[in-house]
Amino acid sequence: MTKVSTVPRPNSLVSILAGAALLLAALAVGVITVSQVAQGPADSSLNVLRRWCPFILQGFMLNILMSVIAMILATISGVVLGFMQISHLAIVRQPARFVTHVFRNSPWLVILFAIMLMVPFEITLPYFGLVMIPGWVKATIGFTLPVMANIAEILRGAVASIPTGQWESAESLAFSRMQTMRHVILPQCVRRMLPSWMNWFALLTLMTPIAAILGVNEALGNTQAAMEAAGSSPDLLIPFYLFLMCIFFIFIYPVSVWTKRLERRFSTT
C-alpha cells in the first residue's frame, strides 16, 4: 500500500552487477585457459565460438519464444483451472483438481515425451489442408501443462489466503459472488501471485533446453550441433557451455532479482 520502493534499491543493482561480473569473469578465465591450451595450427576455440555465436543465439530466441508463449498459455489456462478449482459445483471442481494434481506431480520430461508422441506431426485443418506441427510447438504445449497446473494452484492458494472477513464484508454490502471476486478478492490476489508467477517464468525458461532431447533446434541443440560441426574438439566444451549458461543467466537473473524485490515489498505491506 505504502510506496516502499519506487527507486531501485542500490543493493539489488549492485548484486546484478556483481553477479554478471562474476559470470563474465568465469567465462573469460575459461575461454583464456582453453584457448591457451588449444593454441594449435587450427582455429582457437574462441574464434570457433565467435563464428557459431549467431547460430546459438538464434536457437536461444526459440527458447525465449517457447517460454513466452508457454507462459501466456499457462497463465490463461492456469487461471481458468484455478477458478474451476474453487467453484461451488463439484462437477467443475473435481476434474479441475484432478488435472492440476496430475500435471503438478509429473516429471516435465515425461509430459514432454507424452505430448511429443501423442500429438501428430501433421494434422489436416479445414481451409489450411495439411499443416505440419513443428517440434517446438509441441514442446511449448509440453511446457505449458505443468506451469498451468502450478499457476492454477497459486491462484487457488492466493484466493484462499484472503481473510474470510473480506468475503463477509463484501457480502454484507450486497456484492454478488462475481463482484466480490472481481473487485475485492482478485485485485488482492494479483499482488500475492506476482512473485510466484515470475518465479515460474524463470523456471520455465531454464527448463526449455530439455526440448533439445526431442530434436528442437533451440540454444542447447544448436550449441551441440555447432560443436559437432567444428570437429567435436573437447577444447570447445568449456567455452561453448559457459557461453550458453551466460546467455540464460543474463536473461533470467534480472527476472529473479525483480521477483525478490517484489517479494520483499509485498511482505512489508
Add this chain to the structure above:
Amino acid sequence: MSTEYAVSWSPDQPIIDIRGLHKSFGSFEVLKGIDLSVHQGEVICIIGPSGSGKSTLIRTINGLTPINKGEIFVEGQLITGPKVDKLALRRKVGMVFQQYNLFPHRTVLDNVMMAPRLVLKEPKAEVRERARALLAKVRLAEKEDHFPGELSGGQQQRVAIARSLCMRPDMMLFDEVTAALDPETVKEVLNTIKELATEGMTCVLVTHEMGFAREIADRVIFTDGGRIVEMGPPAQIFSDPQDTRTKEFLSQVL
C-alpha cells in the same frame, strides 16, 4: 409456514422479527430458540458471556449465517426461506464487523463508494458526494485518499461505518465493533454509533461496553447458552437484574 406479513410492511410492525430461531454448528447447538422483535428506530444491545451465540444471532439477520430452524422477517419479508434474495436483504441491512474488513487495496473514499457504485449502480458524482459527506460525518474527511493500512483501528472502523451507511441501509448491525480497538480509540467509534442512534437509525449491537449499552440502548438483551435469558430497558437490566445468570455475569463485568 406460519403467518406472513402483508406485502406492504408498515413501520408500526417490527422491522426485525425473529421467531423460534435455532442454529447448530455440527452437533453443537449455538442458538436454542430465539424470539426477538425489533421496532424501527430502536437501539438494541446484546450482551452476554462469550460463546453465548450473540454474534451468530446478529449474523443471521443479514443472512451471513444460515439457520437450521425458525423464521426471520426483515421489514415483513421472510429472509430465511430457500429462495430468498439475499442481495436485496443486504441492501437494507448494514453491518460492521469487529475486524473492520476494509478493502486494503482501495482508498478510503473508494471503500465507501464501491458498494453503491457496483451494487446500486448509482452515478459516480452522486455517490462521491454522499461518500464525502459520510466521511465528514465520521470526522475522516481529510483521510479520503489514504489506504486503510495507514489508518488507526478506530479510524478504520469509522470508515467501515461510513462504508456501510453509504448504502443507505434501513438498519445497522454492529458485531463487537470496538472489541479489537485500542482503548483510546474506542470512544471515537462509540460516539459515531451514538450519533447514528440519536438520528433514529435502527441499531442492533453486540457489545462488551456495558457503560455504552446502558447509555444508548432502548433495550438490553442478555443471552446465555443460546437463549435470551433476560431482556428489558438498561436501567432494569443493569440495576435490577432478575435472573441469577444475569446477576452473575454483570457482577463479573461491571
